[in-house]
Amino acid sequence: EAGVTQFPSHSVIEKGQTVTLRCDPISGHDNLYWYRRVMGKEIKFLLHFVKESKQDESGMPNNRFLAERTGGTYSTLKVQPAELEDSGVYFCASSQLGAEGAFFGQGTRLTVV
Amino acid sequence: ELKVEQNPLFLSMQEGKNYTIYCNYSTTSDRLYWYRQDPGKSLESLFVLLSNGAVKQEGRLMASLDTKARLSTLHITAAVHDLSATYFCAVAGYGGSQGNLIFGKGTKLSVKP
Numbered sequence: 001e002a003g004v005t006q007f008p009s010h011s012v013i014e015k016g017q018t019v020t021l022r023c024d025p026i027s028g029h030d031n032l033y034w035y036r037r038v039m040g041k042e043i044k045f046l047l048h049f050v051k052e053s054k055q056d057e058s059g060m061p062n063n064r065f066l067a068e069r070t071g072g073t074y075s076t077l078k079v080q081p082a083e084l085e086d087s088g089v090y091f092c093a094s095s096q097l098g099a100e101g102a103f104f105g106q107g108t109r110l111t112v113v
Numbered sequence: 114e115l116k117v118e119q120n121p122l123f124l125s126m127q128e129g130k131n132y133t134i135y136c137n138y139s140t141t142s143d144r145l146y147w148y149r150q151d152p153g154k155s156l157e158s159l160f161v162l163l164s165n166g167a168v169k170q171e172g173r174l175m176a177s178l179d180t181k182a183r184l185s186t187l188h189i190t191a192a193v194h195d196l197s198a199t200y201f202c203a204v205a206g207y208g209g210s211q212g213n214l215i216f217g218k219g220t221k222l223s224v225k226p
Contacts, residue, residue, distance in 0.1 A: 003155065004155065033213075035214075035216075040218075041218070042117070042215075042216045042217065042218050042219075043201065043203075043214075043216040043219075044216070045206065045213045045214060045215070048213060056213055058213070059213070091155075091156065093156075100144070100161045100163070101146055101158045101161050102158075103155075103158070104148075104155040104156035104157075105155050106153065106154055106155040107155065
């Protein structure tokens, strides 16, 4: 069974550009989460989807970040326009409804220069 | 605001030795998770602790939870090189949303021959 898959694994973009990160959860997992780890800091929650609906987006830093999960399958996280402080590793995780814990992807390392 | 503190943040130990990683959290929570991350890889779930006094063991790792002290420990017995990784503890955020996890900064463990 495939795990949580994230694309790309690395992305280097210039300040002001747009980047879209993708997450493919484990098949059948209705819960999908996005997290971010900025260099030297904790992994921080961004938002939580249940199927295609945003259950909790309290961790989204500002309106330059847009997450979608059309059809309740894969999710995208768009950063537009990117700023230097957006650099970090973006993790996606998924789980079945009611399950304890979640399965994480390997992360996308975003570098904004 | 729920905060999670791990210590130490860096740990270099010799094979065969024992050591403990500590995870303190600031407010009541009923779920505590331990994850392991190898460089460039996803976070791997190690333990989920759900009640006061819970103790779980897997191989050379043993995790415990004291909800009254708001403290979890991850004890390493007779360390081997394969245990080298970064270990994170995480606590379920306010409202019990198991996806909204509050992470510690991680403990980077290096086991040397």
